[in-house]
Amino acid sequence: MSTALLVEGLRKCYGAVVAVDDVGFDVAEGEIFGLIGPNGSGKTTTAECAQALRRPDSGRVRVFGVDPHEQRGAVRRLIGSQLQESTLPDRITVGEAVHLFASLAPDPVDEPGLIAEWGLSAKRGAAFSSLSGGQRQRLFVALALVSRPRLVFLDEMTTGLDPAARREAWRLIERVRADGATIVLVTHFMDEVERLCDRVAVLVNGRIVEVDTPAGLIERRGGGSVVRLSAPAALDTGGLRALPGVADVTCHDGVIEVRGSARSVTALGHWLVVRGYGDTGLRVSQGSLEDAYLSLVAAAREES
Amino acid sequence: MRVAGTLSWIELKLLLREPVTVVFTLALPVLLLYVLAQVFGNTPDPEGEFYGGAGPLDYYTPAYMGLVIASLGLIGLPVHIASYRERGVLRRFQAARMPVAAIITAQLATAFAVTIAGSVLLVLLARLTYGVHWPVSWPGVVAGVFAGTLTFSAVGLFLGAVLPTARAAQGIGVLLWFLMMMVSGGGPPPEALSGVLNRIGTALPLQHVVVAIQDPWLGRGVNWPQLLVLLGILAGCAALSGLALRPRH
Numbered sequence: 001m002s003t004a005l006l007v008e009g010l011r012k013c014y015g016a017v018v019a020v021d022d023v024g025f026d027v028a029e030g031e032i033f034g035l036i037g038p039n040g041s042g043k044t045t046t047a048e049c050a051q052a053l054r055r056p057d058s059g060r061v062r063v064f065g066v067d068p069h070e071q072r073g074a075v076r077r078l079i080g081s082q083l084q085e086s087t088l089p090d091r092i093t094v095g096e097a098v099h100l101f102a103s104l105a106p107d108p109v110d111e112p113g114l115i116a117e118w119g120l121s122a123k124r125g126a127a128f129s130s131l132s133g134g135q136r137q138r139l140f141v142a143l144a145l146v147s148r149p150r151l152v153f154l155d156e157m158t159t160g161l162d163p164a165a166r167r168e169a170w171r172l173i174e175r176v177r178a179d180g181a182t183i184v185l186v187t188h189f190m191d192e193v194e195r196l197c198d199r200v201a202v203l204v205n206g207r208i209v210e211v212d213t214p215a216g217l218i219e220r221r222g223g224g225s226v227v228r229l230s231a232p233a234a235l236d237t238g239g240l241r242a243l244p245g246v247a248d249v250t251c252h253d254g255v256i257e258v259r260g261s262a263r264s265v266t267a268l269g270h271w272l273v274v275r276g277y278g279d280t281g282l283r284v285s286q287g288s289l290e291d292a293y294l295s296l297v298a299a300a301r302e303e304s
Numbered sequence: 305m306r307v308a309g310t311l312s313w314i315e316l317k318l319l320l321r322e323p324v325t326v327v328f329t330l331a332l333p334v335l336l337l338y339v340l341a342q343v344f345g346n347t348p349d350p351e352g353e354f355y356g357g358a359g360p361l362d363y364y365t366p367a368y369m370g371l372v373i374a375s376l377g378l379i380g381l382p383v384h385i386a387s388y389r390e391r392g393v394l395r396r397f398q399a400a401r402m403p404v405a406a407i408i409t410a411q412l413a414t415a416f417a418v419t420i421a422g423s424v425l426l427v428l429l430a431r432l433t434y435g436v437h438w439p440v441s442w443p444g445v446v447a448g449v450f451a452g453t454l455t456f457s458a459v460g461l462f463l464g465a466v467l468p469t470a471r472a473a474q475g476i477g478v479l480l481w482f483l484m485m486m487v488s489g490g491g492p493p494p495e496a497l498s499g500v501l502n503r504i505g506t507a508l509p510l511q512h513v514v515v516a517i518q519d520p521w522l523g524r525g526v527n528w529p530q531l532l533v534l535l536g537i538l539a540g541c542a543a544l545s546g547l548a549l550r551p552r553h
Contacts, residue, residue, distance in 0.1 A: 104307055
């Protein structure tokens with residue numbers, strides 16, 4: 001697996017404001033990599049520097065080993081891009097837009113095929129302004145893919161879409177990956193990250209505070225798993241504390257609460273069965289990615 | 305330059321789908337010429353007081369070719385560029401590595417195509433209906449139209465680069481269009497305007513385009529000073545637009 005995108009020590013200031021500082025991460029080929037963070041945390045700046053749309057003050061960017069700021073011609077073939085808040089002329093038709101962006105590519109995909117693939121054949125002669133939000137997003141993704149890019153940047157592509165259109169967009173993103181592209185996804189939506197991203201970087205105030213899988217973030221930062229059970233009278237809670245993965249055990253009003261990692265749940269179940277409490281009901285709740293994200297952001301803001 | 309060709313063709317189609325631009329570039333000049341022809345006819349003023357002794361339509365036909373050029377540069381192009389900026393189309397082009405040369409080539413190609421179409425329309429109407437005289441110097445007229453189109457393309461690019469929105473560009477563009485039409489040779493003959501109005505006219509670019517086309521048309525020779533003034537405005541506006549539109553890294 002080669003590295004699709006490498007970012008090291010990225011720093012970018014706008015005047016006196018430091019937008020990103022010492023940002024570094026790498027994206028493996030075939031991965032869907034998420035960039036999340038509060039507004040103004042530097043997600044878009046990071047993505048734009050990685051695409052050579054902005055020149056960083058310092059730091060290193062490599063796209064499949066190519067420096068996008070030096071070899072603009074070579075990188076044009078490698079990158080496809082869906083930009084935040086960037087549209088098309090109202091009166092351009094779907095077919096014209098696809099043809100225009102195809103004319104930029106040295107080896108473009110078949111235009112009618114691409115339009116059909118993204119479900120826009122019936123809209124080929126329709127003006128951009130007449131398209132629905134979902135259709136516009138499909139067109140933008142199609143335009144980003146017309147040059148057969150190996151690395152695709154999607155910046156807030158589902159913002160403003162209704163739930164059905166968002167889910168449709170997710171399926172499209174998965175299809176893009178299935179076709180072999182690597183994807184960098186900038187987003188605000190945790191459900192999107194959980195559903196799509198293999199790994200995600202959390203940016204706060206222009207710095208990366210965590211890079212992990214969504215599951216790993218939940219595990220470590222989401223408050224872990226909480227198991228509640230009605231305590232049989234003879235239960236030895238001291239033994240529970242000694243179980244692997246268990247962080248804390250509390251007991252009040254006859255309800256025991258066991259907090260710990262995901263594997264503490266397995267250990268707890270085994271422990272209960274072995275001691276003959278196999279018929280005890282467990283209510284398990286899991287911290288969400290949103291919990292993990294919010295706790296990370298709060299902790300990072302406290303530090304700075 | 306496959307990209308430039310494709311973009312030029314699409315830009316031309318986009319322009320023809322923009323009703324305000326079509327009205328101001330292709331319809332209004334023809335309509336104005338028609339109205340003036342009804343009022344003045346093409347008989348020169350017997351005292352030679354107005355139009356420098358030329359027939360009114362011989363005077364207005366080249367002037368309105370200038371008006372076609374001004375419509376593109378004051379309304380069509382600024383609205384188009386401002387809306388591109390407003391909607392992030394330029395950023396999308398930048399992200400797709402669209403060469404800047406292709407964007408400029410396409411705008412110029414569109415401007416020339418529409419100028420030529422508008423001028424042919426005007427001249428044919430004037431010639432067939434009112435017997436306007438052919439230009440005395442064709443190369444001089446072509447040079448004037450060429451320099452005027454280039455200059456107003458730069459003016460349009462500049463306005464589109466600095467005006468905040470497409471709506472603002474349209475409002476200000478239409479205002480400038482009427483102002484320039486009235487004081488730069490498209491309205492009353494310059495001899496009938498007061499000194500102040502004539503001075504305002506001289507300060508605005510359209511008058512120089514009009515005179516640069518009119519003089520060779522009416523047999524007064526190629527007006528090199530006017531062509532030089534146009535080149536100066538062209539250089540100034542092109543430099544300012546480049547500054548305003550440079551990619552922000």
